[in-house]
Amino acid sequence: MKLGLNLSFAIKRWLGGDAMAHIVKDELGLDIVQFTWDLVDPWWPAEKRDPIAREYAAAFRRAGITIESTFGGLASYTYNHLLGPTPELRALGKEHLKRAIDMTSEMEVRAAGMPFGSFSSADALDPSRREAIYKEAVETYVDISRYAKEKGLETLYVEPVPLATEFPSSATDALRLMKDLNAQTAIPVRLMVDWGHALFTPLFGEQADMDYWMKTCGEYIGAFHIQQSDGLLDRHWNFTRDGIITPERLAEFWKRHKLADQTYFMEIIYPFEETDEHVLADMKASVALLRQAA
Amino acid sequence: MKLGLNLSFAIKRWLGGDAMAHIVKDELGLDIVQFTWDLVDPWWPAEKRDPIAREYAAAFRRAGITIESTFGGLASYTYNHLLGPTPELRALGKEHLKRAIDMTSEMEVRAAGMPFGSFSSADALDPSRREAIYKEAVETYVDISRYAKEKGLETLYVEPVPLATEFPSSATDALRLMKDLNAQTAIPVRLMVDWGHALFTPLFGEQADMDYWMKTCGEYIGAFHIQQSDGLLDRHWNFTRDGIITPERLAEFWKRHKLADQTYFMEIIYPFEETDEHVLADMKASVALLRQAA
Numbered sequence: 001m002k003l004g005l006n007l008s009f010a011i012k013r014w015l016g017g018d019a020m021a022h023i024v025k026d027e028l029g030l031d032i033v034q035f036t037w038d039l040v041d042p043w044w045p046a047e048k049r050d051p052i053a054r055e056y057a058a059a060f061r062r063a064g065i066t067i068e069s070t071f072g073g074l075a076s077y078t079y080n081h082l083l084g085p086t087p088e089l090r091a092l093g094k095e096h097l098k099r100a101i102d103m104t105s106e107m108e109v110r111a112a113g114m115p116f117g118s119f120s121s122a123d124a125l126d127p128s129r130r131e132a133i134y135k136e137a138v139e140t141y142v143d144i145s146r147y148a149k150e151k152g153l154e155t156l157y158v159e160p161v162p163l164a165t166e167f168p169s170s171a172t173d174a175l176r177l178m179k180d181l182n183a184q185t186a187i188p189v190r191l192m193v194d195w196g197h198a199l200f201t202p203l204f205g206e207q208a209d210m211d212y213w214m215k216t217c218g219e220y221i222g223a224f225h226i227q228q229s230d231g232l233l234d235r236h237w238n239f240t241r242d243g244i245i246t247p248e249r250l251a252e253f254w255k256r257h258k259l260a261d262q263t264y265f266m267e268i269i270y271p272f273e274e275t276d277e278h279v280l281a282d283m284k285a286s287v288a289l290l291r292q293a294a
Numbered sequence: 295m296k297l298g299l300n301l302s303f304a305i306k307r308w309l310g311g312d313a314m315a316h317i318v319k320d321e322l323g324l325d326i327v328q329f330t331w332d333l334v335d336p337w338w339p340a341e342k343r344d345p346i347a348r349e350y351a352a353a354f355r356r357a358g359i360t361i362e363s364t365f366g367g368l369a370s371y372t373y374n375h376l377l378g379p380t381p382e383l384r385a386l387g388k389e390h391l392k393r394a395i396d397m398t399s400e401m402e403v404r405a406a407g408m409p410f411g412s413f414s415s416a417d418a419l420d421p422s423r424r425e426a427i428y429k430e431a432v433e434t435y436v437d438i439s440r441y442a443k444e445k446g447l448e449t450l451y452v453e454p455v456p457l458a459t460e461f462p463s464s465a466t467d468a469l470r471l472m473k474d475l476n477a478q479t480a481i482p483v484r485l486m487v488d489w490g491h492a493l494f495t496p497l498f499g500e501q502a503d504m505d506y507w508m509k510t511c512g513e514y515i516g517a518f519h520i521q522q523s524d525g526l527l528d529r530h531w532n533f534t535r536d537g538i539i540t541p542e543r544l545a546e547f548w549k550r551h552k553l554a555d556q557t558y559f560m561e562i563i564y565p566f567e568e569t570d571e572h573v574l575a576d577m578k579a580s581v582a583l584l585r586q587a588a
């Protein structure tokens with residue numbers, strides 16, 4: 001298994017390039033990361049934001065750590081973005097992603113991504129509003145892809161989410177979006193599929209099945225988020241906890257589908273009130289379990 | 295009990311002034327709210343942000359809903375702000391709060407607040423770094439209070455949090471901060487005490503006791519966040535769930551301390567993947583339980 005680390009586990013705790021590189025490389029023994037916008041907010045003024053972002057990138061480079069992509073986290077996911085209910089909110093969604101692309105480019109990282117967007121409660125129940133907003137969002141995203149290409153990015157990622165009020169959630173929705181986008185975008189758009197989202201049984205029932213996802217839209221899956229879950233909520237637990245996504249299951253899937261490049265990014269989200277000592281010890285234990293199963 | 299509603303329960307779901315006012319007033323029967331920055335990000339460009347924020351305020355006014363304060367939510371809490379490890383991050387923390395004050399002023403709301411800030415893991419363990427950063431943050435906050443006064447605000451709030459790596463967490467820390475600030479600030483600074491934070495036993499042990507908080511720093515408590523919790527993590531559950539903070543306990547405390555103005559703001563945070571139908575039904579049931587106990 002090609003193991004990578006989404007840095008969400010570290011937010012507010014280990015800050016600055018050297019401190020973070022030490023945790024990733026020396027403490028956890030990993031050298032591929034996905035940089036979360038929860039460490040550097042794309043909305044910060046560019047002249048203050050970019051030196052902070054570049055300092056992470058430089059320290060990671062010195063330590064031999066590859067940043068495969070940058071990705072939206074908790075703060076970004078709080079807002080509706082491209083599927084918001086008003087033109088003003090959707091325009092802010094576009095600006096948000098463009099600013100994240102600017103930051104990614106400044107870090108000399110070649111890929112960025114986030115979920116696509118969230119409908120309001122009212123729009124989610126109105127098929128014609130959903131369709132109209134979706135079509136506008138696809139056009140907007142095509143525009144954004146041209147901007148990303150100008151900025152030197154090579155791939156954009158969309159992450160499906162386990163909510164019927166957002167898009168895409170199901171594997172068939174994800175396939176539709178990938179076809180609609182890749183027919184027009186200036187650079188490839190790929191799926192970042194989260195195991196805990198795909199296996200969310202309250203929404204997907206019998207289709208909460210990663211083999212079904214591979215069959216439906218596997219050709220577009222660029223990488224994965226891995227997390228432990230009970231399948232009942234989007235837990236983002238670590239693999240030290242019992243649940244339905246064991247290291248053995250991940251390893252068996254990896255081998256059977258002959259995966260090679262599609263990094264398994266651990267995306268572990270701790271309650272803010274967990275101690276730093278617990279987080280670090282737990283991350284180490286989990287990496288050991290994943291290594292053992294690989 | 296003077297019951298109010300922090301709007302965190304509604305984020306991404308009911309957007310826009312009229313939709314939100316309908317939920318607050320007609321569905322839940324409440325008329326006091328705390329507006330969360332998770333609905334309108336203080337970092338959005340002012341010329342786009344302020345019309346959206348003003349539209350909420352105008353719709354609430356028409357519906358007879360009072361916005362007592364605006365407050366930081368999930369997105370804001372993702373970053374370290376005034377206690378961050380570098381001058382650059384701390385300056386961004388200052389700018390963040392000033393932008394939130396701008397937005398609050400545009401809404402013609404008279405109070406705003408958030409937690410004070412988070413130390414990095416390394417700084418949290420270094421008493422002299424903690425003290426130096428704390429002192430600088432107090433000076434910065436005094437500056438911010440002058441700015442808030444110019445903008446027409448009458449009160450700023452600080453929310454203690456259940457983490458030893460942040461400040462203030464304990465009641466005695468909160469008292470120290472209140473004394474240090476109120477000796478110098480241009481407008482009063484008060485505590486927004488969250489029941490689930492104050493009763494967090496892993497950190498506070500026997501001092502996880504609201505009477506102890508009242509005795510220690512009660513004179514500075516301007517209002518409360520209420521939530522259900524098991525005392526083991528910062529749950530922000532609703533009162534439809536069993537836990538240690540029952541509506542009866544809240545009512546008994548309210549009466550015994552002869553509270554009058556210190557609004558109990560329900561701050562209920564749902565997993566994003568809960569359905570809108572469940573959230574609304576659950577909020578209604580919880581308001582009914584609180585009304586019954588009052």
